[in-house]
Amino acid sequence: MKSFSKLIGLLLLGVLLIVVAAGFALTHFFDPNDYKEEIRQLAREHANLELELNGDIGWSLFPWLGIEITDAKIASADTPDDPFADLRLLGLSVQVMPLLRKEIQMSDIRIDGLNLTLHRNAQGQGNWEHIGQPSTSEQTTSAEQQTASSSESSPKAQQPGRASKPLKLDINSLIVNGARIDFHDEQSGQQFNLESVQLTTGAIRDAEPIALKFSGFFGNSKPLLRARIELTTKASIDQGLQRFALDSLKLSGEVAGEPLNGKTANFTARGNLLYDQSAQVARWDNLRLSVNQLKALGELQVAELNTAAKLTGAFSIAPVNLHEFLSGVGIELPAMADKKALSHFELSTRLNGTHNSLLLDELALSFDQTALSGSAGIKDFTNSTLYAHLKGDQLDADRYLPAAEKAASTERQAEVKQQTQQAGSSGSTDLPQAPSKSAWSSADLLPMEQLGKVNADVALTFNELTISKFPILQAQLKLLAKEGVITLNNLQGNLFNGEFKSSASLNTTTPQPQLTAKLNINNIPIEKITQTLGQEVTMTGLLDSNMDLRSQGNSEQAWVDHLNGTLDFALHQGVLLDANLERQLCIGIATLNRKQLAPATGSKDTPFNDLRGTLKIRNGVANNQNLRVAIPGLSVKGQGDINLRVLSLDYHLGILIEGDTQPQADPACQVNKNFAGLEWPVRCRGPLELGAKACRIDQDALAKAAASRAGEKITEKLHEKLDEKLGGKVRPELKDAIKGLLNR
Numbered sequence: 001m002k003s004f005s006k007l008i009g010l011l012l013l014g015v016l017l018i019v020v021a022a023g024f025a026l027t028h029f030f031d032p033n034d035y036k037e038e039i040r041q042l043a044r045e046h047a048n049l050e051l052e053l054n055g056d057i058g059w060s061l062f063p064w065l066g067i068e069i070t071d072a073k074i075a076s077a078d079t080p081d082d083p084f085a086d087l088r089l090l091g092l093s094v095q096v097m098p099l100l101r102k103e104i105q106m107s108d109i110r111i112d113g114l115n116l117t118l119h120r121n122a123q124g125q126g127n128w129e130h131i132g133q134p135s136t137s138e139q140t141t142s143a144e145q146q147t148a149s150s151s152e153s154s155p156k157a158q159q160p161g162r163a164s165k166p167l168k169l170d171i172n173s174l175i176v177n178g179a180r181i182d183f184h185d186e187q188s189g190q191q192f193n194l195e196s197v198q199l200t201t202g203a204i205r206d207a208e209p210i211a212l213k214f215s216g217f218f219g220n221s222k223p224l225l226r227a228r229i230e231l232t233t234k235a236s237i238d239q240g241l242q243r244f245a246l247d248s249l250k251l252s253g254e255v256a257g258e259p260l261n262g263k264t265a266n267f268t269a270r271g272n273l274l275y276d277q278s279a280q281v282a283r284w285d286n287l288r289l290s291v292n293q294l295k296a297l298g299e300l301q302v303a304e305l306n307t308a309a310k311l312t313g314a315f316s317i318a319p320v321n322l323h324e325f326l327s328g329v330g331i332e333l334p335a336m337a338d339k340k341a342l343s344h345f346e347l348s349t350r351l352n353g354t355h356n357s358l359l360l361d362e363l364a365l366s367f368d369q370t371a372l373s374g375s376a377g378i379k380d381f382t383n384s385t386l387y388a389h390l391k392g393d394q395l396d397a398d399r400y401l402p403a404a405e406k407a408a409s410t411e412r413q414a415e416v417k418q419q420t421q422q423a424g425s426s427g428s429t430d431l432p433q434a435p436s437k438s439a440w441s442s443a444d445l446l447p448m449e450q451l452g453k454v455n456a457d458v459a460l461t462f463n464e465l466t467i468s469k470f471p472i473l474q475a476q477l478k479l480l481a482k483e484g485v486i487t488l489n490n491l492q493g494n495l496f497n498g499e500f501k502s503s504a505s506l507n508t509t510t511p512q513p514q515l516t517a518k519l520n521i522n523n524i525p526i527e528k529i530t531q532t533l534g535q536e537v538t539m540t541g542l543l544d545s546n547m548d549l550r551s552q553g554n555s556e557q558a559w560v561d562h563l564n565g566t567l568d569f570a571l572h573q574g575v576l577l578d579a580n581l582e583r584q585l586c587i588g589i590a591t592l593n594r595k596q597l598a599p600a601t602g603s604k605d606t607p608f609n610d611l612r613g614t615l616k617i618r619n620g621v622a623n624n625q626n627l628r629v630a631i632p633g634l635s636v637k638g639q640g641d642i643n644l645r646v647l648s649l650d651y652h653l654g655i656l657i658e659g660d661t662q663p664q665a666d667p668a669c670q671v672n673k674n675f676a677g678l679e680w681p682v683r684c685r686g687p688l689e690l691g692a693k694a695c696r697i698d699q700d701a702l703a704k705a706a707a708s709r710a711g712e713k714i715t716e717k718l719h720e721k722l723d724e725k726l727g728g729k730v731r732p733e734l735k736d737a738i739k740g741l742l743n744r
Contacts, residue, residue: 040053048077048078048131049076052075052083053071053072067093068089069090071088072086073086074086075127076127076129076131079127084116084119085116089113093107107172108174109174110177111174111179114176114179114180115181115182117182119184122187170206174199178196178198180193181194191222193219195216196215196216200212209235209236212231213232215228216228223257225255225256228255230250231251232250233250234246242277243275243278244274249270251268252266253267254266260329268289270288271284272285280306281302282301292328293324293328294320296316298313298315299313301313309355312351316346316347316349317347317348320345320346321343321344334402335402336401336402337398337399337400338399341399342367342400345367346366347363349364353377356382357377357378357381358381359376360376362375368399370392372390372392374388374391375387375388375389380455383455384454387457387458388457388458389458392460392463392465398466398467398468431683432687434649435646438645439645439646440645441557442555446506448554451486452508456481457480458480459477459479461475461476462475465493470495471496473495475492476491485505485508486506487505489503497523497524498521498522498542499522499523499524500520502518504518512558513552513553513554514552515552519546519547521546524542525541525543526539526541526542526571538576538689539571539574540574540575541611542572542574545569545570547565549567549617551563561620566615566617567614574607575607576606577604577691578604578605578693607631608629610628610629611627612628613627617644621641621643623641627651634656635656636655638654638682639651640652640684647688648687649686652684653682653684654679682696
């Protein structure tokens with residue numbers, strides 16, 4: 001028995017020596033470089049590849065089945081003159097014995113100097129297409145073999161319980177050094193590259209995480225962009241469950257180029273990524289993002305990937321100086337009145353999205369001293385529909401508008417200034433003339449082409465809103481924009497203890513943009529409006545107004561020139577400042593009394609109880625036929641025009657003294673009882689800014705009124721004398737005839 005065991009051992013040793021000798025002989029006497037042409041032919045037939053093997057092929061057989069290829073180029077057999085890949089070195093080896101157990105145990109896979117040059121021509125064909133597809137003859141042979149195999153299936157293969165054992169993968173590492181990828185698309189003009197690529201992995205084994213490290217430089221031509229990228233993670237692949245995960249992901253680097261206007265952005269993204277194909281879910285947990293000084297946290301999930309993808313998640317941005325951040329990534333904001341604007345910004349929200357929308361729900365946003373809450377986002381990417389329904393505590397919009405610049409004096413302003421100095425306040429100077437220059441600019445105001453593309457659904461509410469220095473309380477705004485028509489459904493609020501409500505629309509689809517506006521004002525102090533606009537206050541009082549206006553064009557001048565509509569107004573508890581109508585009346589009374597008026601004393605202002613009327617506007621000129629002003633002891637009525645094109649007025653007023661016939665302090669201003677109830681004519685003409693300073697007693701009209709009134713008095717006296725003389729001696733018919741002659 002002992003001799004038999006020894007014999008068996010010697011036989012096994014002999015077999016092993018034969019195998020080793022055979023391996024030695026194959027590797028030393030069989031040179032694969034002698035079969036390069038055969039290898040190239042096999043690549044053409046089975047993989048549709050054109051191989052160019054310029055370097056030597058090295059190989060080993062046992063105990064490692066290894067191969068090493070140097071200086072090779074690869075092209076599609078359809079475009080053999082347009083290689084898409086070349087490499088300096090490819091080396092790999094597999095242990096022989098585990099292969100017999102359907103286990104792949106490999107040492108390091110090493111790839112050095114790989115260059116991929118991918119090109120798509122003007123017809124949309126890529127130089128890498130059809131790779132891996134066998135030649136036409138090979139496809140025919142393969143199809144015939146497959147048909148024969150299916151008709152003559154082996155009974156053994158169909159027996160239950162004899163399923164083939166899956167391959168078991170075990171690779172020590174994968175190393176890629178100095179790789180480069182270039183892509184050029186002639187159709188789109190897109191061109192980018194990835195160079196200096198370094199890729200290393202840890203052990204690659206079934207059901208075990210794979211440590212992965214990647215770095216490289218990315219470049220793009222349109223727009224010009226350069227980026228450095230580094231990535232580290234642990235990748236897990238479960239082919240059975242179709243789950244792919246990247247745990248402890250860290251993607252970092254820096255980017256610079258045209259989009260950043262010469263600035264550089266450093267970025268880092270961390271978290272855990274998961275793609276579950278069986279559940280059709282992709283998720284990014286523990287998201288941590290930083291770009292320069294901006295820091296953000298969140299989590300994202302996309303479900304129903306195979307049907308209607310739905311995005312959910314949460315996202316928050318830590319407090320940051322937004323102005324500095326945007327400047328640091330090349331976004332220069334327009335100049336603002338407040339240089340410290342946007343120095344504080346923070347946000348938190350929940351995300352909800354589909355393939356065609358993205359909404360920020362439960363939004364909590366704060367910037368500077370303003371806090372907003374609500375929902376915002378894009379409701380329809382196809383039509384770029386902006387959605388924002390937000391509520392805020394306070395907003396000073398003037399902080400974010402351009403700083404007010406003192407406009408250069410126009411020719412009209414110089415003209416009005418001269419007339420103001422000449423007009424004075426005594427009312428003794430001649431009536432000023434209407435300005436001859438337009439008060440408005442002819443420059444385009446709105447970007448109509450861009451506005452025509454806007455689609456929006458906006459609803460904003462603020463407890464306090466300041467805009468153009470107007471402090472609005474409980475401000476509300478609702479705006480809809482669709483297919484070139486922008487509709488302001490509502491803009492309302494409380495202003496200076498009064499209130500206003502307005503609506504408007506802008507139609508950009510017509511050859512000339514069409515504008516409409518409606519405004520209702522209740523109990524707003526007109527002097528506050530004038531002061532806020534930076535104009536001289538000439539009148540005070542509480543304003544009520546209703547207006548319905550329409551116009552067209554895209555400049556101040558066009559809007560005024562084509563302005564049409566109506567405007568009702570009423571001013572209560574008012575005062576005409578620096579315009580003493582009593583003095584004006586005294587000038588007229590002194591003229592009738594033929595007396596010299598004493599120097600002016602007392603108040604320079606004129607209070608009134610009520611001022612109201614209706615303006616009918618036609619092509620920039622407002623006509624009024626029913627002006628009424630109630631002043632203690634007086635009533636005023638008037639009619640005339642306001643030319644909005646040059647901001648001038650031309651009015652005829654009638655002032656009626658209502659029963660105040662008591663002697664005045666100045667005898668020259670005493671109202672004769674014969675003239676009580678006489679309507680005193682006043683003419684107002686000149687720049688609108690002058691207000692009551694542009695008004696004078698109409699001396700010619702006053703003389704005619706006085707003459708008419710004197711004639712009436714003489715006729716009355718004659719009637720009285722006639723009655724005394726004739727008494728009852730003349731028949732009534734004859735008496736009436738005589739009176740008729742006197743009245744002619």
